[in-house]
Amino acid sequence: MPLTRLAFVVPGQGTHLGCEGGAAAARSIVKTADEQALIRAAQTGDRAAFEELVHRYDRDVLRLALNLLHRTEDARDVYQEAFLKVYKNIHRFRFECSFYTWVYRIVTNVCLDHLRRRISRPEDQAPEPSPDETAPTNFFERVAEDRLIGDPERSFMGKEIGWRIHGALQTLTPRERMVFEMKHYQGLKLRAIGELLGTTEETVKNSLFRATRKLRTRLEGLL
């Protein structure tokens, strides 16, 4: 109830918070207007505008690809393929949804294609690296990680858990994996995930439910 919440606002601070909220809203509006201008410029072939748009989203896109595919080569391919599709189709974007949603629809489709290809043609794929193999090879990164881990027993347990989770995630279908990743690690709402995947919220719920059951079964000993 908005009125109840307002009752807790300390005079003075309320003005300040209100200002902050207003500023955030204003920033959001400015950002949206700015993004629309960038999109329109990119639609007319402005490379700089397109690159600015890419830089707004590509960090998250790459993280999503890395988390889903667990391989830098595949993540790099997804990044290229997805943003080239965005570039080639940006003239078709009609502002009917947010640009973020539109971009993520493309990205998730490309990721799903990669995951499905991996399942259908496992012989064409290099084996997925184990959590051990994906440990940093750079000396400074390795030292930093060793310092953080410190306790060998804890380190071993951490690796064991990592292995089990890795194995458990492999049992999910591409769509279940995508839904779980978006829900659990990216914190998206199921409705938003449905929009991104071009499906209903109910279907996403079913996928999440199946994924959770599979994971619970596979991780039984850890829980």
Place this chain on the structure above:
Amino acid sequence: MNEINKSACEPTERLLVLYACDELEEAERSSVEQHVQQCAGCAATLARELRMREVLASAGRPADRLDPSGLLLAQCRSKLAEKLDDDAAPAARRRWFGWLRPSEWFVLRPAWTATLLVLIGVSLGTVAPRWFTPEPGPINGAGVIVSAPRLTDQDMQTLGVSGINWVGDSNAGTQRIELHVTAEKPLILQGTTDDTDVRRVLTFIVQNGQRFDSGIRLDSVDVLRMRSGDAAVRQALCNAVQSDRNPGVRLKALEALRGFEQDELVRDTLLAALVEDSNPGVRIEAINALRTLTEKSPDFDDQRVIDVLRDRMQKDPNTYIRMQSAAAVRQLGPRQSY
């Protein structure tokens, strides 16, 4: 905590998952919380669900391990920029020059394209023959000399010929030769092979083959074969057989000398060609001419010819020539000893 009906737990299990990930409406949340307070089984399930989320959250994310420094992101950005650069170049070319590609408008307007192609075909069919048919009139303002001996010796030294054409109607007997000459100034020489200047130029071409291209030399021999009865023409043709670098010209010159095998110069030329020419086609033409000679004159008695034929029947690399040589030697009679 009281145990409740198991059947109420089945739908709740699904809600527990949504509860754990904060996807329930306020009323549903309260309902689940109420149920969990009364049901130990569902409370344990929820605890496991929450624990699983903790475990998953505690494990590092692949992205943190695989690209801790952001180097991969930088590489991806750079590679994308390169790819966009590569794509931009042909796109720019298409934008500016795309309309030049016939496929751009052929596909869009098939009817117009078909009409256009028909028109182009008709136009070419009508106009093109005119381009390729030489007109009898003066060309490029060059003067026309009609059968008058006006080319001096000096002119002959600097003579060039750019084309030899037949003009007029052969059926009506009005056909003439047109020589496009580039002496001191360009001129067109028209006339028949009876005309001195025409014949002089043609003979000059055949005798000085190195100065003219093979097409002009072939045309010249072709015209001169009508005047093979002229000793000067035969001399030129014999010269061509012995010295022209083009076997086609040598062959044509030999053909032009047919019927004059009795002429000593021609006979010597045939023998030389039979022995020395590297081209089997030319040697075959020579042996055929000599065979004609032996057939026409069975009492022919030229020891040089017989010696050459004997030599060729044994040594020529070409089977036909060896056979024809042997036949010619046989024909010359039993008086000839082998």
